[in-house]
Each structure stands twice: as structure tokens, then as C-alpha cells.
Amino acid sequence: xxxxxxxxxxxxxxxxxxxxxxxxxxxxxxxxxxxxxxxxxxxxxxxxxxxxxxxxxxxxxxxxxxxxxxxxxxxxxxxxxxxxxxxxxxxxxxxxxxxxxxxxxxxxxxxxxxxxxxxxxxxxxxxxxxxxxxxxxxxxxxxxxxxxxxxxxxxxxxxxxxxxxxxxxxxxxxxxxxxxxxxxxxxx
Numbered sequence: 001x002x003x004x005x006x007x008x009x010x011x012x013x014x015x016x017x018x019x020x021x022x023x024x025x026x027x028x029x030x031x032x033x034x035x036x037x038x039x040x041x042x043x044x045x046x047x048x049x050x051x052x053x054x055x056x057x058x059x060x061x062x063x064x065x066x067x068x069x070x071x072x073x074x075x076x077x078x079x080x081x082x083x084x085x086x087x088x089x090x091x092x093x094x095x096x097x098x099x100x101x102x103x104x105x106x107x108x109x110x111x112x113x114x115x116x117x118x119x120x121x122x123x124x125x126x127x128x129x130x131x132x133x134x135x136x137x138x139x140x141x142x143x144x145x146x147x148x149x150x151x152x153x154x155x156x157x158x159x160x161x162x163x164x165x166x167x168x169x170x171x172x173x174x175x176x177x178x179x180x181x182x183x184x185x186x187x188x
Contacts, residue, residue, distance in 0.1 A: 005040055012113045013137075016144035023110060024149045033102075038080060038109045041116040045123065046073040052123040071179050072123065076116070079172025084108040086167050094163070095156055107150055111142050111168050139165050 011019040049072035053065035088104040091097050114137055122131060142164045146152040152160045 002040065005037060008037070008110075009041075009113045009117055012110055012141065013117065016141045017148070020110070020145035020149040023106075023145075028106070033106050033109065038105075041109075041113070042073065042076045042080070045076050045116055045119045048120045048123040049073075052126065056124075056126055068123075071176065071183075072119070074179060075172050075176040076119070078175045080108060080112065081105075082175070083112075083167040083171040086171070087164055090163050090167075095152075095160060103150070107145060107164070108168055110149075111138060111145060111164065114138055114141060115169070115172070135169060138169055142168065 008019070011022075046069045050065045050069040053068045054060060054062070057064070084101065084105040084107075087108060088099055088101045091104060092099040115135060118131060118134060122128060139161065143157070143161050146157050146160050146164070147154070150160070
């Protein structure tokens with residue numbers, strides 16, 4: 001399962017047009033996507049947050065590692081579902097398409113593959129903070145997936161890419177910031 005997961009992540013990041021074309025032809029059950037793609041990625045990011053705090057700090061602080069992993073879990077999980085919900089609402093309201101929450105969840109999940117991979121690396125190796133700039137590549141991933149996967153027309157493609165990218169990138173960061181402000185015990 002993890003070998004297939006890592007292969008999809010590599011293909012989505014390196015060749016998004018080819019990946020989204022293949023994914024559009026792939027038949028998945030609704031909950032299979034979450035169990036085979038999103039949940040393992042969120043679990044991997046959460047484990048990375050825990051291990052990153054344990055092994056990159058001078059002191060061995062399990063409490064701080066647990067706080068970091070909870071903060072990462074909530075921001076990743078909440079960010080994914082809130083981004084998918086908002087994209088679904090914009091999909092129906094602004095673009096005039098029929099609501100399809102499962103389609104929006106799959107699109108947000110696949111488009112977030114780079115963010116999950118970068119967060120995993122940055123939580124384990126925080127001194128490589130400059131890699132955060134590659135999150136901007138998410139714009140290209142969303143651009144390439146808009147037509148083959150979401151069946152967006154060319155005349156509204158730019159608007160869709162802007163909205164989807166803002167949701168995918170900003171929502172997890174917004175949740176992370178809110179957790180930082182509201183819960184002083186989670187400040188790391």
C-alpha cells in the first residue's frame with residue numbers, strides 16, 4: 001500500500017498532467033481514496049512532527065512532541081476537509097457546477113500531495129526551511145489537474161486554479177495559526 005502511495009506522490013509531483021489523466025480514468029470507491037491516500041499521508045506527517053521534535057531538539061521532550069503532533073494532525077486533517085468543503089461550495093456556487101463532495105475531496109487530496117511531502121521533510125529536517133518555497137508549485141499541480149480531473153472549461157480555468165490553490169495552501173496554514181494563537185500550550 002505504501003509503495004503505491006509513494007509512487008502516486010512522485011508521479012503527481014513530477015508529472016501532474018500525466019498523473020491527473022491517469023487518475024481521471026481510475027475507478028475508486030468513495031471511501032477507498034481516504035483510506036488509501038489521505039489518511040496514511042496525514043498519519044505520516046503527524047508521525048514526522050512527533051519524531052522531528054524528539055530528535056531535533058537538545059532535550060528529549062515527549063510532551064512537546066505530542067503537542068506538535070496533535071497540532072499537525074488537526075491542521076492537516078481540518079485543512080484537508082475544510083478545503084474540500086469550500087472548494088465544493090465554490091464549485092457549485094461560483095462555477096455553476098453540480099456539487100460533488102467526493103470529487104472535490106479527491107482533487108484536494110491529490111493536489112495536496114506536494115504539501116504533505118514537504119511538511120514531512122520539513123518536520124523531520126527543520127533546517128531546510130527554504131524548501132517551503134516549493135509549495136508554490138501547487139499552483140502548477142492544480143493547473144494541470146483542473147481540466148482532465150475536474151473537467152473545468154478553459155475560460156474559467158484560471159479562476160478555478162486561483163480558488164483551489166488558495167484553499168489547498170492557505171486553509172491548513174490558517175488552522176495552524178489559529179491553534180497557535182488560541183492554545184498557548186501548543187506553542188513550539
